[in-house]
Amino acid sequence: MEEKCLRCGAGCCRGLSIEVCGNDDVPLDFLVVRNRAFYMRKRGDHVTCIALVDDKCSIYDRRPQVCRDFSLDNPRCLSLQKRKRYV
Ligand code: SF4
Numbered sequence: 160m161e162e163k164c165l166r167c168g169a170g171c172c173r174g175l176s177i178e179v180c181g182n183d184d185v186p187l188d189f190l191v192v193r194n195r196a197f198y199m200r201k202r203g204d205h206v207t208c209i210a211l212v213d214d215k216c217s218i219y220d221r222r223p224q225v226c227r228d229f230s231l232d233n234p235r236c237l238s239l240q241k242r243k244r245y246v
Pocket residue numbers: 161163164165167168169170171172229230231235236237239240
């Protein structure tokens with residue numbers, strides 16, 4: 160895992176709607192359906208992805224493609240990094 164990610168506390172796994180596509184292999188009980196689309200279920204706080212455990216992805220090998228594609232130059236990531244002042 161990237162050093163920045165270790166310090167970030169998995170900011171990208173909170174507060175985002177993570178859409179799951181047809182080719183993804185996410186376990187079904189981690190999913191919720193909204194408007195005919197699949198999304199990662201959230202914890203009771205309605206913010207945190209259900210798969211996030213101790214700031215790590217508990218389904219890392221089966222995480223959605225959108226999570227695989229999320230990179231350190233993503234605007235949301237850069238904004239989180241700036242807020243935490245380590246860019
Ligand atoms: S928001 Fe960015 S720095 Fe934080 S965990 Fe996600 S990819 Fe890493």
